[in-house]
Amino acid sequence: MGRKLYLEILNELHRYVNENALQPGDKLPSERVLSDQLNVGRSSVREALRSLEILGVIETRRGEGTFLCDISGHQLVELLSTFILTSNKSKTDINELKVLLEKSALQLFKSRANEIDTSKLIELASEIVKTQKNSFDAHTLLFREIFLRANNQLLMKIWILLSEYARMSEDSFISTNILEYLKFINSLNCESNEIIAAYEKLIKSV
Amino acid sequence: MGRKLYLEILNELHRYVNENALQPGDKLPSERVLSDQLNVGRSSVREALRSLEILGVIETRRGEGTFLCDISGHQLVELLSTFILTSNKSKTDINELKVLLEKSALQLFKSRANEIDTSKLIELASEIVKTQKNSFDAHTLLFREIFLRANNQLLMKIWILLSEYARMSEDSFISTNILEYLKFINSLNCESNEIIAAYEKLIKSV
DNA sequence: ATAGGCTAAGTGGTATGACCACTTAGTGAG
DNA sequence: CTCACTAAGTGGTCATACCACTTAGCCTAT
Missing domain, CATH: 1.10.10.10 (Winged helix-like DNA-binding domain superfamily/Winged helix DNA-binding domain)
Structure with a gap:
């Protein structure tokens, strides 16, 4: 003992x-x-x-x-932010990593989903984007669905952590451009590389 | 208060x-x-x-x-392994995420590195692969250099965490095929998509 | 003078008891 | 039936008393 x-x-x-x-x-x-x-x-x-x-x-x-608890782990985020991620670069790192994970999730999703899954997601996504006023929330809700379908819990948990941190630091990089979002959603029918291209365009349209 | x-x-x-x-x-x-x-x-x-x-x-x-303490966060790894990663799918999740992060690091590296950086890395990588007997260590050392050059500390920390867990669970997916490694290393001169292709080939050659 | 062992002080590890602040459910008066 | 109050249960905090272990210093025997 x-x-x-x-x-x-x-x-x-x-x-x-x-x-x-x-x-x-x-x-x-x-x-x-x-x-x-x-x-x-x-x-x-x-x-x-x-x-x-x-x-x-x-x-x-x-x-x-x-x-x-439901994961959330906001305590952890806070502690990471004060103890581990003290450097100036950390905010950049977080947003950068968030983007990378979202790309990864998109690829995972595409590699696992059939046509029915995809069309269901597109329907759901359109609904989300139309409903939500806050673009940050819309983005989060939309990608939450994508991560769920990417079927990697660990990946999703880390992403949720990063999302919470991004919300806390109010450094949201998300566009309010609904048009770009709709384009992106439509691209989900295409091949993996086209989806990524649409995503990158979306991110850059801030 | x-x-x-x-x-x-x-x-x-x-x-x-x-x-x-x-x-x-x-x-x-x-x-x-x-x-x-x-x-x-x-x-x-x-x-x-x-x-x-x-x-x-x-x-x-x-x-x-x-x-x-010096970082490493082995406690965190242990706790992740007992509390957060209790599902059966977790090992799969970890290895999958590790691969995704390594791909992301490769893309980040390529987007930031100039020719000199690349050639220096290739030289260093060749040395590592030749020197290390244990293929798991070789892989870890090699990607450590890549992550360092990807220049995202958070990304690297998470990857280190996953690497430690992978070592603990002794579920290494790494090929002992040195030839594939050399091919992969040479691909670092190419464009991003070719690097990823070489990497995927490397991973699949188990 | 040195080598060895012993002792005391400092440190983390644990248990216990005593309050406080807050929430909830039940009770009783209106 | 409604509302206010009360009592029980819960987490939050403090203080105290030991225990187990490490270290450094002293003291003894060589």
Whole structure:
């Protein structure tokens, strides 16, 4: 038992979440109950919970309890921004990487989707672009659908992280030009390289 | 002061590290000293420290103290592997994303490099491939150089994370075929799309 | 004087108990 | 039936007391 206690507790929590098939939004046992059941001090439980919170895995609400999170990980983003990404280049890096990931997602999507998938996406995308007033939200919602269909959860999670950071830093590079968006959406029927071309045109039309 | 205390402490620590220009390996004040100076309880200090530890920012050694870490973030990798990447598809996701990032890096590199950069890289790459016996290491070293020249730190950090995980899971997809590597390296002189083609051929030659 | 072991101080690790602030549900008065 | 209040439960914080471990300094025996 040389390992640190809060890491053991992390494992127990992990087991608990899996065994009970907890979903995002579900409630975890209270700190006092956990410390009783695991035979550890409440402070140790709290240390474990804090490290989960900073990672965006859980959310704690005073007076209510501890809940499983929907990824989001805004804490992580914030910490990355203060601790790791301190350089001036970081903002540029983030936006650049975001674009790269979106390109990758487009290619992945195209390599996996059949015609029906594509036409469904196009329909959905048109609806999104028409509905949303805020172009940043429209872009995010649209690409959320694309990433879902790209079928790589890890890729999507990183992208969501970057999107949140981009929103925080209010450095949105997204065009309000709806026409460009419609062109881009239509290009989804074409070959991979044409889609990328349309995407690059879209991005550059700021 | 609605914000949570441990987040405030995180800020204070950040300030301290910056003001004193602490380097990786340097020692932080002890928990008791911190709780005195900041006028907070030791348990709150510890909660802040745990969230830094889980992120791989600091390292604590019983009886010695708390020390700043050099990046790498192996803790983060481990946690990703246990908490975020629990699905069965995760290994596939990781390898797939790693490939996508390497493609992105190649394109970034090509968009930024001039002829001299390219020829220098080719020389270096040839040397690496000839020297390294382990194909996984050769691949990692080679792409490390490429990512450095792609000039996006965030992209590189994520790739390093994935590389470490790939090494841990011993699921290396890398060919031992040196010939394919040499072909790939030579392609670096060509246009972007030809490089990508050579890379894909390399990856598929497992 | 030196080598070896011992001791004390400092440090992180953990448990416990005591409050506080907040939320919720239930209870009771109107 | 409605509204206000109360009690229980929950996270947030602090203080204290140990434990386990490391280090440095002292003291002893050689």
